[in-house]
Structure formats: structure tokens, C-alpha cells
Amino acid sequence: MVYLCLLLAIIAEVSATSLLPRTQGFSQPLPTLLCLCGYLLAFALLAQVVRVLPVGIAYAIWCGAGIVLVAGVGWWRLKQPLDAAALLGMGLIVAGTLIIHLFSRSVPH
Structure with missing residues (x-):
């Protein structure tokens, strides 16, 4: 279940980051709202992931994939x-x- 949350966090972050050019410096309301919601979802999911995985490992996977x-x-x-x-x-x-x-032995198996 933790890896599903991590996958969803990655998808949310990639979606939000991919929307950044469409926000035009956060001057376009709908893309800005979608972008911010994507980041909020990504961090909420990542917060659940680090309850099980070490934060450094979870963040490395999240960032690398992102x-x-x-x-x-x-x-x-x-x-x-x-x-x-x-x-x-x-x-x-x-x-x-x-x-x-x-x-890595830091990752629980």
C-alpha cells in the first residue's frame, strides 16, 4: 500500500509541475488552482509514505522519478x-x- 501512495504522490507532483508553464506565473486561475491542488495532494500522500519508509529513501524515489x-x-x-x-x-x-x-538495507522489505 505504501508504494501505491508513493506512486500516486509521484503522479500528482509530475502533473502539478507539468502544469506550471500554463499558470503563466500564477496569473491564470484554473491552471494555478490545479497546480496547487496537485502539489497539496503530492505532499499529503508523501506524508503518509514517510510513516513507513525512511524520509530520505522516500524522497529520493519521489524526486528521482519526478x-x-x-x-x-x-x-x-x-x-x-x-x-x-x-x-x-x-x-x-x-x-x-x-x-x-x-x-539498501534502509528500505523495509
């Missing part, structure tokens, strides 16, 4: 290019997240 997914949304929906260095860096983030999840 970085890669937001960059993917930027590339796919906003037509923002990703060069080789960006792709390599994101690959390292994914690798680090997997190493933490699969091999």
Missing part, C-alpha cells in the same frame, strides 16, 4: 529537447533510485 517523468513530459508534450548529457544524467538518476530500492 525528475525523469517531468523531463519526459517536457520532451513529449512541450517539445523541449533532451541532449545526450541530459539523458545520461537521468539514466544515472534511475540507476541510483533502483540501487536504493533494490539493495
